[in-house]
Amino acid sequence: MKLGPVEFLALILLPLVLGVAVLRALGIRHRTDPLAFLGWAWVAGGLGTGLILYVWLWTGPDLGSGLVPSLALLASSGVLFFLGRRTETVPGEHPLRAAEPAWEQVFCRMAIAFVIFLTVERIMTGTLIPMIAGDGAGIWGLKSKAIYASSGFTPKLAERMSQRIFVQKDYPLLNPLLQLWTFVNAGEITHVANRLPIQLFTLAQPLIVVSALLRVVRPGIAGLLALALVAPSNSFFQTRLAASDAMVGLGAVMAFDAWIRWRRGGRPAWIGLGALALAFMLWSKNEGMLYLASMIAAPALLLAVQPRRWSFRFRPRGRHAWMLLPLLVLCLHWSFNRSLGFSSTISKAPEGNLLHLFWSQLGSYSPEVLGYFAAEIALNPSHSNLFVPCLVVLVLAFPRAIWRTELRPPTLALCFAYLGLLAAFIATPARNVAWQLDTAAHRVFFQLYPVTVLWLGYTAGSLFSRLATGREGELAAVSPT
């Protein structure tokens, strides 16, 4: 069986329908946010498809037919649609308001259309390259092929993955599972089409980020930031490859957006969406753990420093059960690795654990890591458009405004995430840190680029009232002077 038109539609539409059903169960409809909706739906559908495949693969199934998971996806969608019937809908809000100048709205619309067109074009031309090199093929694609060839999570899988060709066996499963979803639909291992489910996350990313920007900053700035979001060469490569860096970055920025919406609207649907984004982030790549730790450390520090000012009451409700989703994903990830005996190469480093490596290499590796970060990441316009130094300047210019308002948790979390990545490179078990930086730093630091772009928009809208948009302009009363 090959991937014909019907199988191709099933590959895309079934996860998308599931994603729409998940959002409906949360109370989020298309009219809630027409721009971000498809992006959210693909993320939710991808995560849901991964969970269904995960359960199915433990049964040692016949992977020659995708009937069982397809039916499971349809059934789950039906149940979620039914559950979503009575869920209160989050009201829609048109991101572009009549109050803003027409030229700015036209510019913003053109920028969004250009960004979407360009991303689609990149995805299409990316399919001309079969998966025969790089991490997308070597780490993620190979794992999905091994699962497929072993008929699921069977003892054969551990044996097959003991081959020398397999590296980073402990990496999270979502990417391989979604590539396997293509194999299941095609009835065979493919070398091109299996990248498509992953590539579509790079289309979801600008939809989600631009929609978030339009709510925090005026359309002219949002349009410019949208163009800057997809311009770096790393964005180009992410769109053409099937590595998980784009996925983990997408989960982080989607969680940040959900947090902003929750802070400004207070609707529990955004907690659900944020939890879903965190689960997606954690199941995409191990850096997700670092970003989650940063997100937890930021409010924890605030509570420790000023417990009265930042304390909050939490009344658990049914819908808060979504917050268990990241925990569930972590349990699945750990239990899978444990059952097959996979562990991180870092945990097996003969020099000791990560913390030990960090302290022992702090003096010798710091200058090289910090120098590389400054020259190749922060001050390199083609990597991240100089947005990291801009972040630093804004934090230094407005310390009180950021320290005293709702800007503080995301700012701290983002700074912790950057520091965490720097610490991870200092603690690398590789003997040659220069090689490690050359091969990974550009790609890994770029995971935080979408969050940095949204942070800039959010902070600018909060600090400079003239740059804020609509209702957010009223909320941008950050006036410490």
Place this chain on the structure above:
Amino acid sequence: MEPTKTRRNVLGLLFVLFVAWRGSASTIDLAQEVFRTGPDEIIQALTLSQEERIHKEFEKVAVENGLPSGRESELYRALRDHVAKDGLVVFLSRISPESMITYSHMELLFFPSRYLFLEELPQAWEKMLVKSNVECNFVEYDRPAIGPLDAKCKLLASGNGFRLLRYRGTDK
């Protein structure tokens, strides 16, 4: 120390100028990217089969790395047509960037077939193969023919700078 209202306005203006600068630089980069992509690439993306994409990529890699044109495609076809899905392929070649590129491509494309890169044939190779109980094949890549293999194997295919052989002892 927080900026005064005037300073805040100045900083706001500087921020707008900064974003306009980065946004316009990004637009120029993106426009150049769009113009670099010809319509033929879009048409190919919509019409080429997976096999055609693989051969096209082989040719691109050959040009970029100075490999002989068409060799990788020939080897790919030979392996696809003659080697079983769970077979073993011993890749005999000198270590060079060219041989490593070809080997890694074939290993990724033909997984779950098991691939092994060796520079020389081990002395006890026949004993090892009989024990493995899987169909065993050899690729002699960019190197002179190995005498003992000719006596014990049958030639499956040959092409520009390679030979594909199967060990008779594990032939199924």
